Amino acid sequence: MASVSLPDMHGIFVLILMVCALILFTRERIALETSSLAILTILLVGFEVYPYYVEGERLHAIEFFKGFGHEALIAVCALMIVGQGLVRTGALEPMGRFLAKAWNVSPSLSLLLTLLISAVFSAFVNNVPIVVLLLPILISIGHRTGKSPSGMLMPMGFATLIGGMSTTIGTSTNLLVVSVANDVGNIHFGMFDFVVPAVIAGGVAILFLWLVAPHILPKRETPLGDFSPRIFEAHLHVEEGGFAEGKTFSDVREKSGNKLQVLEILRDDDKIVRPLPDATLRAGDRLAVRDTPENLKDFEEALGMSLYRDDDSPIDEDNPLRAEGQQIAEVVVTQGSSLQGAVLSDIRFADRYQLVILALHRPGHKTQVLQKDIGNMILRTGDVLLVQGTQEKLAELKKSGHVLVLDATSDLPRTSRAPIATVIMLGVVAAAAFGLMPIAISAVCGILLMLISRCMTWRDAAQALNTRVILIVVASLALGSALLQTGGADFMARLFLAVSAGSSPPFILAGLMLVMAILTNIVSNNAAAVIGTPIAINIAHQLGLPAEPFILAVLFGANLSFVTPMAYKTNLLVMSAGGYEFSDFVRVGLPLAVLLWAVFSFLLPQMYGF
Structure with missing residues (x-):
């Protein structure tokens, strides 16, 4: 292996900080936003106390704040808010109703149809609302047919991740990679520039999720699905x-x-x-x-x-207890929910929603039933509450959009403004797709139109924003910029090439994608994408090859978030709703990730002629 000279002290500092960031991002006890803020703060203080000069000019630490105004972050946040408008108006309801009816005709073909529709919609809409919409439908179908929903939920969740790979706006990871590539290497990707390899690889993956995944997934009971201590x-x-x-x-x-x-x-x-x-x-x-x-x-x-009974009939086998008009529902605390971080006794849940809390399930913990201390617990993302109440009260809770209600007994949320929200979203996508304006600008216009048309309120918009996403993106952009400015990215590229010395370009590209896939399942996919993009560009330059396939290797590798439940937020939602174990994600996610990695490793060199 050829020797690779180390960067200067500032470059070494940034590399050490990058390693610390990757370690901190894997620590469940430390909030990801706290880790991100800590990394950003250390970076700022380090460059402020010990100035760094680039070609005689000082690199001011304040430059690392630019991530808060970065086009990619604005686009990510704006699209999350516009997607919230779709959720609040129930604009995705027709898709849900169509799929629910299709399952009565042919369950097998309906699963394929569900996977395809999930993937297509996720190419243009944040996959969280799609997963939130389909979870209760699939769980209800499983309960109604007597089959475990576990064979449907994880494949559906993974299908949304696969669909998100195909366009520049499909995931926040894509937006970040494309934006950094434009900033660092002046390389521009249109919305559909990499749709061909994504569709080919995605087609293979969808077949795997349809024909193989349901058979290798063990039957799991939904956390509270067989636990009905009715009141x-x-x-x-x-x-x-x-x-x-x-x-x-x-x-x-x-x-x-x-x-x-x-x-x-x-x-x-x-x-x-x-x-x-x-x-x-x-x-x-x-x-x-x-x-x-x-x-x-x-x-x-x-x-x-x-x-x-309340009609004074003695309770026996002929006259059992009854609860007319009462329904059981499972309520999942989702990211951005008004219940996240709340104490039930403080928000007076029972009085506010007129629902009785029967039990609480927390992934990895024993289900707690009708215990007084439930009211004193701080709710976390992924917690599942089993509640009982009238159909009307459950419908009101579902229509509020503040939580994910896992039942299909009450109507899905829909208002007269749903068509307006749909048109606005289509306009946002079309404006960017036809090059009329960047997605960041069209999405901001979409927010204004959503608010003016009253498809959502400012409160809805605020709840759509995710501080975790914002801080991890800003910290990652700051680290990526520091790596580039100090020569850290060039050092990482030379080190990667030295390790793979003598290997062919396709092998190097496959290796880069594999590293990104490993990182995205251990740490944040956004962090892996932002740090990996400048390294990929440097590798391509040193090989004398076009940078586009190496950038796409980072993009696709950072999207292979299938192997661990913490790799992507929808994985956590699916895990909570489906009662999956960590091993279930490895069982299905690992072969899926390897399959996609192999297909992309073959396609990208073929498409770019090396």
């Missing part, structure tokens, strides 16, 4: 000579272990008595209670009472 209202009758006769309500509660929750006490003459601690119970009193069937039967036996 029922019933009457406990105080029997003559029974334990409760003549006792105070406080005594009866104590006998039940202080678990008995009484709504009201009804006397024979339909008089309502408040369940105060010193209220004395009489024979014939009816205690209106609300609890699970198991708890109600325990109360009946422990207190010597008789359990009746």
Whole structure:
């Protein structure tokens, strides 16, 4: 291996900081936005305290703040906000309804259709709202047909990632790679310049997800899908000579272990008595209670009472408990949700939405059921709440768009402004596709139109923004700029070529893509893309080859976010909703990533003639 001279002290500092960033980005205990801000701050302070000069001119640390105004970041944020308008108006509803009906005709072909539609839409729309739309539909289909949804959810989520590879606006990763390539090497990519290799490789991947993935995925139960501790209202009758006769309500509660929750006490003459601690119970009193069937039967036996339905029919095999008009739904706390980081008792969830919380599931933790401390837990992204309430209340919660409701019993959100939101989104894409204006500008215009047409509010726009995405992009852009300015990118390129000395250009390109694929599944895909792009351009220059295929190697490699659930935010959503294990992503994601890597490694050299 040929010797490669080290860069100067500033270059070494940036390289060490890059390694620290990659390590910090893998630490779950440290918020990704905190790690990003720490890296950015250290970089700024380092270059401010120890000035660096490029060709005699000082590189001011303030230059690294340019990421906040970078075209790529503006485009990413603007597209997230415009996508929020589609979600709020229910503009994607027709697609959901069409797919739901198709599953009744042919499940196998419907899965293929779901994968294709998911991929196509994800080429132009952020894949998060698409996943959010399809998750409840697929879970409902699984429950209705008696089949585990696990064979559908992960393939659908991966299909949206595959579709996002095909255009410059498909993912934030694509936008960053294209923007950095333009900044560093003055290399411009049109919206559909790499759609051909993406479609060919994507077609192979879709076939894998359709024909192979459902068969190698183990059957998983959705976190709360088979766990339905429904709440029922019933009457406990105080029997003559029974334990409760003549006792105070406080005594009866104590006998039940202080678990008995009484709504009201009804006397024979339909008089309502408040369940105060010193209220004395009489024979014939009816205690209106609300609890699970198991708890109600325990109360009946422990207190010597008789359990009746609210129509005073005795509860037995012929007259079971009933909950007319009540429905069970699973509510997922998503990124940007009003529940994220909230404490249920503080936001008064039950009073606000008129829904009873039955259980809480947190990936990797035991499901907690009807425990008082649920109300004191801080909710995280991916938490699943099992709630019960009327169809109307569940519909209101779903239409609010603040959470992901995993059921299909109430209508999908849709307003009269859905067509307007659709036209605005099509206009944003068309303006950029035909070269009328950059995507950053057309997307900002789309935000204004969404607000003017009242497709969304400023609050909706604010909730669409993700501080994690913003800070990781800014920190990555700052690191990428510092690598380029100090010669760190050139050093990394020379080191990569030295390691692969004697290898053919196609082999070097495949190796670069493999490194990006590994990084994107361990750290942020955006960080891998921004850092890898200038290195790719330097490799191409030193080989005397066109830079475009090496840039695309970075772009496609950084999009192979299939192997770990933390590699992409939709992976986490799918993991929570489908009850998947980490190993499930490796089982399907690893062969999928290897398959796409092999296809791209063959296609790119062929298309660019080397």
